[in-house]
Amino acid sequence: MRFQLFFLVLAGLPLVLHAQLRGTGEYLARMDANRDARVSPGEYQDWLSYAFDAMDRNRDAVLTADELPGRKGKPITRAQHRERLAATFKKQDSNQDGFLSAKELAAPPR
Numbered sequence: 001m002r003f004q005l006f007f008l009v010l011a012g013l014p015l016v017l018h019a020q021l022r023g024t025g026e027y028l029a030r031m032d033a034n035r036d037a038r039v040s041p042g043e044y045q046d047w048l049s050y051a052f053d054a055m056d057r058n059r060d061a062v063l064t065a066d067e068l069p070g071r072k073g074k075p076i077t078r079a080q081h082r083e084r085l086a087a088t089f090k091k092q093d094s095n096q097d098g099f100l101s102a103k104e105l106a107a108p109p110r
């Protein structure tokens, strides 16, 4: 479980989620907090920060080595994590309209 969370935070976010959720509609619905049938950058970051928060046991907004699987690795801040998510979001937004549709969410990471 711990390893899965780590993978979710730092690596192939959509890949892991694909394995767990069936159907792009359901995938979108889980992230779509305001129910406008599209995912904004903020919704994307919030949803994918849950794993980070779950691992950040002392709530200092930094994942340090002792909080990472295997108790090693470079520290990562919550802000850095969100920046990475923002970059991933932009890559997934294939029509560049600033939102992810169900189809864009379901596309393999590029």
Ligand SMILES: [Ca+2]
Pocket (backbone or CB within 6 Å): 056, 057, 058, 059, 060, 061, 062, 063, 064, 067
């Ligand atoms: Ca921490």
Ligand SMILES: [Ca+2]
Pocket (backbone or CB within 6 Å): 093, 094, 095, 096, 097, 098, 099, 100, 101, 104
């Ligand atoms: Ca889009």
